[in-house]
Amino acid sequence: MFGLSLLPFLGDRKESAPESPLVLTYDQVEELGRELDALRDRIVADLGAEDREYIYQVIKAQRGLEVAGRALMYLPFVPPAWLAGVGALGLSKILDNMEIGHNVMHGQYDWMREPGLNSRVFEWDTVCPADQWKHSHNYMHHTYTNILGRDRDIGYGILRMDEGQKWNPYYLGNPVWALFLMVFFEWGVMLHDLEAEKVVQGERKWEDVKPLAKGWWQKAGRQVLKDYVVFPALTGPFFVSTVVGNVGANLIRNLWTFSIIFCGHFPTGVQTFTEEETAEETRGQWYVRQMLGSANIEGNELFHIMSGNLSHQIEHHLFPDVPAHRYPQMAPEVKALCEKYSLPYNTGGFFSQIGSVWGKIFKLALPPGLVRSQQVPGVIVERQKYTA
Numbered sequence: 001m002f003g004l005s006l007l008p009f010l011g012d013r014k015e016s017a018p019e020s021p022l023v024l025t026y027d028q029v030e031e032l033g034r035e036l037d038a039l040r041d042r043i044v045a046d047l048g049a050e051d052r053e054y055i056y057q058v059i060k061a062q063r064g065l066e067v068a069g070r071a072l073m074y075l076p077f078v079p080p081a082w083l084a085g086v087g088a089l090g091l092s093k094i095l096d097n098m099e100i101g102h103n104v105m106h107g108q109y110d111w112m113r114e115p116g117l118n119s120r121v122f123e124w125d126t127v128c129p130a131d132q133w134k135h136s137h138n139y140m141h142h143t144y145t146n147i148l149g150r151d152r153d154i155g156y157g158i159l160r161m162d163e164g165q166k167w168n169p170y171y172l173g174n175p176v177w178a179l180f181l182m183v184f185f186e187w188g189v190m191l192h193d194l195e196a197e198k199v200v201q202g203e204r205k206w207e208d209v210k211p212l213a214k215g216w217w218q219k220a221g222r223q224v225l226k227d228y229v230v231f232p233a234l235t236g237p238f239f240v241s242t243v244v245g246n247v248g249a250n251l252i253r254n255l256w257t258f259s260i261i262f263c264g265h266f267p268t269g270v271q272t273f274t275e276e277e278t279a280e281e282t283r284g285q286w287y288v289r290q291m292l293g294s295a296n297i298e299g300n301e302l303f304h305i306m307s308g309n310l311s312h313q314i315e316h317h318l319f320p321d322v323p324a325h326r327y328p329q330m331a332p333e334v335k336a337l338c339e340k341y342s343l344p345y346n347t348g349g350f351f352s353q354i355g356s357v358w359g360k361i362f363k364l365a366l367p368p369g370l371v372r373s374q375q376v377p378g379v380i381v382e383r384q385k386y387t388a
Contacts, residue, residue, distance in 0.1 A: 022342050024288070026382035032341055033284025039333055040319050043326050047111060051323050055109055055117065058099050058305070065092035069249065070231060076241035086245045090252030091306070096125045097257055098308025099324065105134055108323045126253075127220040128190040132212060136192045142320050146265075146272045146293035153265065154272060156181060156188060157197045160364040161265075162272045167367055174365030178358075185254035190216055256306070259354055260297070264313030267295045267356035269346050288381060290317035291338065295346040296331070297353050304328060314345065 024032075065088045072085025101124030103109070109117040116122070123130050136152065144150035148164045155161040159178055160171040181188045193212055198204040227250065232242035271292040278289060297303075297311040304311050309324035312331055316324065338345040348356075363371050 024341060024343075024381050028341060029284040029288055029381055030282060031284070032337060033282065033287050035337055036287050036318060036334075037283070039330060040322060043319075043322055043330060047323065051109075051325070052112060054325050055100070055112075055323070058095060062092050062095040062100060065089070065095070073231075073235055073242045073245050074238060076238050076245075082241065082245065086248040087252070089245065089249035093125055093249055093253040094256050094306055097253055098260070098310065099305055100124070101126070102308050102310070103324045105130055106138060107321045123219075125223070126186045126189070127216070127223045128186065128192075129215040129219040132193045132215055133189065136189075138320070142317070144278075145290055145317055146270070147278055148272050148274060150275060152192065152195065156192060157195060158188075159361065161360065163364070163368070163373060164272055164274075165364075167364075171365050174361050175358075178361045182255055182258040183251065185258040186250065187220075190220060259350075260307045260310050262357045263297050263350065263353040264295055264310055264316075265293075266360060267346065267348070267353045268360065269344070270295050285381060287318060288343070290314070291334075291343055291345075293317065295348070295353060298347055298349050301328075303350075314347075 069085045069087075069089030069092060072081050072088065075081040075085070101122070104117050104122045105119050105124070107119040110119055119134075141151055141153045146154065148154065148162065155165060158181065160167065160174055194209060195204060199209065227246040228243050231246065232239045235242040273289060273293070278285075281289070291314055294314040294317045296314050297307065299307070299311055304327075305325070309327045310316055312324070312327035315327040315330050315334055318334065319327075319330065322330075335345045337343075
């Protein structure tokens, strides 16, 4: 018999939702999966010198911005130069975090056999240890994308970002908690594997946390020493202004990464799932979940580079180990497949998406009885082949 799963419809927010659910047959879903596999195989087979040159150029730009930013910290008595230094350092940290660190640690450049770009040994310029991030992000998030109870990126353990999360009075502070997370985002990412809510509830003991804390102490300690002791000390009498500048650069990075990541995961229309709905998924069904659980941000080439191409979050969730700068090339084909199978392709401008995210943050802070549900008609996906 048919195994059916009701998956709410993630519509392009520029269009109205359909009045009745879309039905995708098992064969349609599997054919979609094969077409996406073929797209990935074609891009991977084409990787080569152009991709090497691209990542080398990004690294060169990142290092140049960092050197310029550090150098301009010696000129606090020339405010425009000092502010330019803070901006340059902030941009270098964004590139290191987004287009280099995030993508390298996904294994997108392992094929190059370049030791400095190997996902197993790469470390980035942020307080979160790479091995912990790869567990919470590469494994937990990308395996269980948007599955309630499994994907802790849904609210990061402190926010209510979906109607499926049971409301309690704590969530009245949703906007405040979100603001704190945005400002201190690198620290929130560092503590992600802690599962703080389980510690508060007594479900995790110190023995479980101790190995994580050791990693935090070592990595965060080095970062704090570098940004707030060593480099400021090198500027001598400008120690305090350099500390302030480094705080500013880290803040720039935190605000930007939070905004890009939340735009890709939480604007109106992005769907979540239950463990029952996603049990024993086929490859095609996994692809459908990634497409329904992600959203893109429209922008120019520079915008995409500075976002680590996570502005193409749909393509990233489909192909997390493909070099991200290839996503703009893949996006038209992914969108065409969505149109072919009548699936939505959630995309919008930055201000539209981030406005939607913050609207959701404020709305979901309130008790369900005070706000209107945003549940919409769904996509019915046959979970099994028909058997007589």
